[in-house]
């Protein structure tokens with residue numbers, strides 16, 4: 001597939017989506033990390049953190065969440081915010097047993113455990 005593009009991965013989301021197994025999240029992360037194009041990839045961590053912090057509703061799709069986050073944060077912060085939310089969700093606001101006791105933003109959270 002990449003051969004079609006002379007062994008270079010294109011920086012065009014319309015071309016990237018034609019690659020097998022590549023979805024919107026992957027495209028956004030790739031464009032942001034590799035080409036420094038502002039984008040917010042919504043993975044499982046970003047989705048969970050967004051919902052817990054009321055940045056999105058529980059029934060919002062990942063696409064809706066992505067659009068809400070894009071409105072919420074300035075364009076030049078999208079890549080950084082994505083990474084912050086991924087790391088926060090992976091190591092602190094985990095799906096199971098989130099570390100609410102030490103959470104500095106628990107006042108914003110709908111999911112916080114009672115301490």
Ligand code: SF4
Pocket residue numbers: 052053092093094098099100101103104105106109110111112113
């Ligand atoms: S209080 Fe707990 S669930 Fe809420 S954002 Fe912090 S770690 Fe996550």
